[in-house]
Amino acid sequence: MRLSRSLIPTLKETPAEAQIASHRLMLRAGMIRQMASGIYAWLPTGYKVLNKIAQIVREEQDRAGAQEVLMPTIQSADLWRESGRYDAYGKEMLRITDRHDRELLYGPTNEEMITAIVRDNIKSYRDLPQWPYHIQWKFRDEVRPRFGVLRGREFLMKDAYSFDLDYEGAVRAYRTMMLAYMRTFQRIGITAIPMRADTGQIGGDLSHEFHILAPTGESGVFYDAAFETGDAMDATDVDAFYERMTTIYAATDEKHDTAVWDTIPAERRREGRGIEVGQIFYFGTKYSQAMDFAVTGPDGQKFYPEMGSYGIGISRLVGAIIEARHDEAGIIWPDAIAPFKAAILNLRQGDATTDALCEKLYAALGADALYDDREERAGQKFAEADLMGHPWQMIVGPRGAAAGIVELKRRATGERFELPVEEALAKVRG
Template structure:
């Protein structure tokens, strides 16, 4: 994309309504614009980031055998009455009626709908397990939407649901999903720590939130500092082997880590004092086992081994795709702007033409651009060099390929790595090889 033609409305001034870094930078870098309280339009660069995150989430769900569906955003109130949640959910649910006075709602979550869809298709325990997921927009009418996409009313989310014949199968599905989540966050370039989380009125002990440690996080967390050195994915894990998954799960959950709702003072006292850490975290994912809560309440069963009705054991698994954009920025920025991890950046590199109209400079820039027009942003604007440098840092491209008249005559490019500030003087071929091979 040529920046002179791009819809990339950057801002020089810090927006007064933005209270945290991710909100300020997303507005300033032209990723989003607010259209109503807690509701945002995603502009081209922001949408590219959103799609990159969704692609990685999707690939890791597919890798564990999950199957993608797409459910509607509008749901029937009758489905929620079957589970008993329609009246209990609260004012966060947006309720509406159609022209025939049928009661509908804008889905805040999809347990009821997926359970109904499952029940209409699966009839025998032999068809289990099943893992279904979607990446879809949701709406919750937050009383105080704030912090940009971190706590908006409309949000983009991956939600998955597992159906198993028994508890042992459900635990295996849970552990497999935990593995997929850790692989996902590793590919996104962030460290999200799984912590024991509150299961609410359902009870049980299979619930983990994945939190990116950051002072702006809304969740209080307590954890063993030894977690900061752990590499849970250092050894391969066979996703179909129960023993391998159990060993992996034990390794992940070996050290103390809990949200404030599940903080256990007795267990905390057993952590060596020098390793105790307290802080804040941004929740970016949640995995949750809830047994037969929905299958029983909605009357969804399959034929068991003895022919008797069997209510599938279920779990739900969410990743906040749009929230991750903000969380990644909170974990990766500086005073100059965004610092995108390579995997999610809207563009892999910015080409900075320091003297548009100079034939040699233009020729080198065009040569670079031709090699990666889909993944390079070419700053061909008739602006001062300082403006281009500032905008490139603000937008956070992993690489900057800087071309001026002096280097162009020699066929060289100055390459800057945004995350470290490292600079390299390279030939055009070597610069492209370094950027495209990163």
């Protein structure tokens, strides 16, 4: 993308409504714009990040054995009456009446709808297990939307659902999803801590939250250093992984057990702040029984499938990652989800040699590069590249261009390298 032709409306000043770093930086970097309270339009760079996160989530769900579907945003109130949650859910649910006086709602979650879909299509134990998932927009009418995409009313989520023959199968689904989540966060390039959690409106008796470590996190987090080193992922299979999880300490301030904490070697104890970005639940037959979803077992008798649900806040992740990875100059994207791998900064627009080298770099990197071809001061180009957080800056001036040299700057560390063109391209490509 050529910056001179892009829709990336950066701001020099911080909007007054932005209270936290991610909200300020997403607005200033031209990633989002607010359309109504808690509702945002995603502009090209923000949308690229959103899609890259969603794709990693999708690949790890597929790897785990889940199947992607797409459910509508609008749901029938009758489904929620079947489960008993329609009146209990509260004012966060946006309730709608259509022109025929049918009661509808904008889905805040999808347990009822997916149970109805599977119920209407699965009749025998031979067709289980089923692990469908989708990535879809949801709406919860927060009483006080704030903090940008971290607590908006409309948000993008991945939610998966498991339907299994028995408790043992449901537990295996739960453990498989926990491993898929840890792999997802590892691929994105962030540290996530899973910890026991309350089940809330979803129900059930087994749940884990996943928190990204960030100085501005809403929860105090106590955890084992194994989560930082990657040792938490050192397991040969799903069961070994889950057993490893149960031996590594992690807790929020509300759930912190100081007696257990004191048994962790002092050199492995870590404390920080966390932002919740996902949660998984096992809730047994709560929904299958309430919605009369029974299948025929091997003995000819009917039984209710065991269920679980598994959510990742994809749009919330964007804000949480920025909270975890920024400095005074701007965002510091992990390579895997950056909107562009590199910004090409032309420091002498109009100089034939400089222009030619920049065009060569741009042609070589294609969609992975944002080419700053504007007739602006070098200082402004540097500042905006830092603000937008590209992992690499490829700096081209007349002297370097004449010698076939590109200056590379690594955004995360500030390191600089002067390299021949092909070596610079190879380093950016990784």
